[in-house]
Amino acid sequence: xxxxxxxxxxxxxxxxxxxxxxxxxxxxxxxxxxxxxxxxxxxxxxxxxxxxxxxxxxxxxxxxxxxxxxxxxxxxxxxxxxxxxxxxxxxxxxxxxxxxxxxxxxxxxxxxxxxxxxxxxxxxxxxxxxxxxxxxxxxxxxxxxxxxxxxxxxxxxxxxxxxxxxxxxxxxxxxxxxxxxxxxxxxxxxxxxxxxxxxxxxxxxxxxxxxxxxxxxxxxxxxxxxxxxxxxxxxxxxxxxxxxxxxx
Amino acid sequence: xxxxxxxxxxxxxxxxxxxxxxxxxxxxxxxxxxxxxxxxxxxxxxxxxxxxxxxxxxxxxxxxxxxxxxxxxxxxxxxxxxxxxxxxxxxxxxxxxxxxxxxxxxxxxxxxxxxxxxxxxxxxxxxxxxxxxxxxxxxxxxxxxxxxxxxxxxxxxxxxxxxxxxxxxxxxxxxxxxxxxxxxxxxxxxxxxxxxxxxxxxxxxxxxxxxxxxxxxxxxxxxxxxxxxxxxxxxxxxxxxxxxxxxxxxxxxxxxxxxxxxxxxxxxxxxxxxxxxxxxxxxxxxxxxxxxxxxxxxxxxxxxxxxxxxxxxxxxxxxxxx
Numbered sequence: 001x002x003x004x005x006x007x008x009x010x011x012x013x014x015x016x017x018x019x020x021x022x023x024x025x026x027x028x029x030x031x032x033x034x035x036x037x038x039x040x041x042x043x044x045x046x047x048x049x050x051x052x053x054x055x056x057x058x059x060x061x062x063x064x065x066x067x068x069x070x071x072x073x074x075x076x077x078x079x080x081x082x083x084x085x086x087x088x089x090x091x092x093x094x095x096x097x098x099x100x101x102x103x104x105x106x107x108x109x110x111x112x113x114x115x116x117x118x119x120x121x122x123x124x125x126x127x128x129x130x131x132x133x134x135x136x137x138x139x140x141x142x143x144x145x146x147x148x149x150x151x152x153x154x155x156x157x158x159x160x161x162x163x164x165x166x167x168x169x170x171x172x173x174x175x176x177x178x179x180x181x182x183x184x185x186x187x188x189x190x191x192x193x194x195x196x197x198x199x200x201x202x203x204x205x206x207x208x209x210x211x212x213x214x215x216x217x218x219x220x221x222x223x224x225x226x227x228x229x230x231x232x233x234x235x236x237x238x239x240x241x242x243x244x245x246x247x248x
Numbered sequence: 249x250x251x252x253x254x255x256x257x258x259x260x261x262x263x264x265x266x267x268x269x270x271x272x273x274x275x276x277x278x279x280x281x282x283x284x285x286x287x288x289x290x291x292x293x294x295x296x297x298x299x300x301x302x303x304x305x306x307x308x309x310x311x312x313x314x315x316x317x318x319x320x321x322x323x324x325x326x327x328x329x330x331x332x333x334x335x336x337x338x339x340x341x342x343x344x345x346x347x348x349x350x351x352x353x354x355x356x357x358x359x360x361x362x363x364x365x366x367x368x369x370x371x372x373x374x375x376x377x378x379x380x381x382x383x384x385x386x387x388x389x390x391x392x393x394x395x396x397x398x399x400x401x402x403x404x405x406x407x408x409x410x411x412x413x414x415x416x417x418x419x420x421x422x423x424x425x426x427x428x429x430x431x432x433x434x435x436x437x438x439x440x441x442x443x444x445x446x447x448x449x450x451x452x453x454x455x456x457x458x459x460x461x462x463x464x465x466x467x468x469x470x471x472x473x474x475x476x477x478x479x480x481x482x483x484x485x486x487x488x489x490x491x492x493x494x495x496x497x498x499x500x501x502x503x504x505x506x507x508x509x510x511x512x513x514x515x516x517x518x519x520x521x522x523x524x525x526x527x528x529x530x531x532x533x534x535x536x537x538x539x540x541x542x543x544x545x546x547x548x549x550x551x552x553x554x555x556x557x558x559x560x561x562x563x564x565x566x567x568x569x570x
Contacts, residue, residue: 013497013517017384026381037498092350093359118382118497123362127318127350136429137318139347142491152433156492157316158343158445160437166430173347176498177491211359211393215375218386220523226530226540231549234561237529240545242565245527247449247506248473 001055001146001168003046004108006099006125007074008036008089008117009067019217026119026217035070038114042174044184045144046112047078053146056080058106062089062098068200075195076187082198087205090213092120096128097208103133108169110151115140115173120214126173136166142177251277252334253286253302254325256342260292264407264446265340267300271408272400273338274301275367280336284412287328287419289313289321294416301410306331306419312428315435316344320427322351327421329356329395338398342445349399359391362399365524382497383523401524403503444493447476449506450525452495454480456511456532456551460488465555466510472562478502480512496521511551514539531555 011017012032020027035043049055059074060083061067071082085098103111116123130137142161143154149168154161156177187195229237241248253273255266266286273284283303288294290313294305306328313320325348329337337352339345346362353360363379365386373390379401380387444450451470453463463477470477477493484494495502497517503524510531512518519542522528530543531551540546547554 011381013382013520014515016516017381019385093353096350096354120380120387121363121382123346124350124353124360127347128354131322131351131354134426137351138430139318140343156343157435157437159443160435161492162432162436163434164430164432176494181485209393212361212389212391214380214387215390216388217380218377218388219384220386223542223544226543226546228540228546228548231547231554231557234547234554234558237545237547237558238561238565241506241527241529242569245506245544247527248562248565 001049001053001110002106002108003049003055003057003110003112004103004106005039005043005046005057005059005074005079006111006113007039007043007059007061007070008114008119009033009061009063009070010036010117010119013037013118017219019219023217024215033067033070035074036114036117038116038118038175040184041176041178042112042114042172043074043077043079044179045174047185048179049146050078058083060085060099060102062087062095064088071200072195073187075198075200076191077185078191080198082200084200084202085205086202091210092122092124093128093211094208096125096132098205099125100129100132101206102203103129110146110168111135111171113171113173115175123173126171130171135169135171137171138164138166139173141172141174144172144174144178250282250285250332250334251280251336251338252325252329252332253284253338254345255286255288255291255297256340256345257288257291260290262291262296263342265342265402266297267407268403268405269338269340269400270297270300270302271410272367272405274408274410276336276338279368279371285328285332285334287325289324295414298412298414299409300407301412302414303412305414305416307416308419308421310420312423315432317428317430317432318344318348318351319430320423322348322355323423323427324421325352326355328419331419335394336396336398338400341399341402346399349397353397356395356397357393358395358397359393360397360399361389361391363401364398365401365404379524382520383501384520401503403505403524403526442470442474442476444476444478444495444500444502448504449473449475449508450478450495450502450504451475451508451510452478452480452512453483453510454512455482462552463489465551469508469555469559469562472559472566473506480518481515509539510555512539513537514542
């Protein structure tokens with residue numbers, strides 16, 4: 001089985017978010033970048049397939065040279081090879097077009113994406129890849145099993161879960177639950193050393209539209225100070241929630 | 249030229265988000281000088297949509313669409329948009345709509361943006377404000393394609409009544425076998441409990457509650473408020489509560505009217521997940537807990553004493569005001 005895991009290079013979840021250049025660009029100053037957490041669950045699942053059932057795992061990212069440490073980390077975790085498409089990921093459709101092209105050329109059986117990246121939160125790339133290629137697609141996946149050419153997938157739905165089956169090739173949008181958090185891999189020294197010798201191919205992007213663009217960023221307006229209520233006067237809290245906040 | 253919404257229903261009844269979507273769409277349609285058409289799938293009574301400004305309903309009734317199927321539903325919406333000549337298509341942010349929206353966008357060669365939190369700032373160029381960076385910031389996005397697909401963030405607009413005269417038309421889109429290549433085998437839904445997706449109020453517990461055996465406190469308060477229960481990441485990691493209740497940047501985002509956090513210190517990732525909630529109440533024994541910096545109301549003290557008392561007070565309040 002040939003698996004492609006799409007990796008977003010995103011700010012660490014503890015990052016303070018700031019903007020620069022007249023609030024038109026994300027300020028990367030002092031920001032630590034990581035593998036998008038939703039993608040990390042998918043990568044670990046892919047490595048599990050590699051170890052348990054035999055699979056070749058390629059990781060891919062659309063980004064500049066600065067994203068290579070993130071791909072190297074994925075290689076250190078166990079991916080066999082990496083591809084970087086040398087372009088700034090400015091729009092979900094543009095990214096999906098780039099990835100779809102590689103998938104078409106590489107004939108991947110299973111494409112694992114995170115359901116959304118934690119920077120722009122667009123949540124559109126996995127579905128767009130599937131739409132562009134006419135592949136089967138299942139989003140918000142919390143379990144994935146593959147037997148031969150068919151997959152059984154559990155996805156989260158509002159207020160429950162749903163089990164589906166689909167044949168390969170398949171694109172999934174994965175999330176927490178795809179593997180347990182405790183089973184996420186941390187690169188060990190051997191993995192880091194081996195990763196240095198693994199292939200990281202750089203491809204130039206194909207022509208594709210940008211359908212959207214981020215014009216400007218804003219930070220939420222600072223909140224007024226919390227109103228503290230004494231633990232002995234909870235009637236006041238009930239009254240505030242009813243009369244002032246009007247939520248009960 | 250029209251504006252199309254997909255009005256989601258379950259077991260024949262519209263979800264509340266369908267009415268929020270209609271309210272929003274009505275206002276957008278006014279600014280574009282057009283009308284609102286809703287496409288519905290197996291909804292029994294569509295007249296309710298007229299209360300929120302929908303002018304026309306394309307009513308799809310098809311047993312093959314009895315269970316949700318993203319590809320087939322995307323095909324329905326695409327064909328409805330083509331039939332109406334819709335240039336703007338608005339979807340909600342339920343798990344199902346988020347699933348099918350990119351397929352609709354690709355099918356119509358449309359620019360798509362999700363997490364939209366307000367009316368367009370401008371219609372030419374078409375610019376909307378959306379949540380980004382896990383609710384830590386907003387992003388003003390411009391869509392440059394002729395057809396535009398928007399995903400409206402939950403509870404970002406609210407319900408606005410606006411009566412219209414509704415016309416209804418039966419609509420039979422053509423569906424092919426490939427639409428049903430993903431086969432749903434089993435659906436497990438929590439019954440008799442408010443789920444985070446439907447909740448207006450969420451009561452959430454953290455490690456301060458010391459163990460799963462103490463969750464009765466959270467559940468009792470939630471029951472009085474008709475709320476869903478949730479938890480912080482460490483709590484789900486420890487297995488005290490299921491993953492599906494984990495609220496935060498890597499869990500579920502919550503955009504409710506009221507969010508009550510009990511024994512949660514307020515890690516940056518947790519705050520990011522609940523930032524879109526309107527009113528936040530924090531109960532914590534540590535007055536320095538970062539959550540107090542973003543809360544509207546706070547009580548400093550022992551949750552094991554405060555929560556039962558608050559539950560009792562709210563019970564009395566509800567009894568007097570029901």
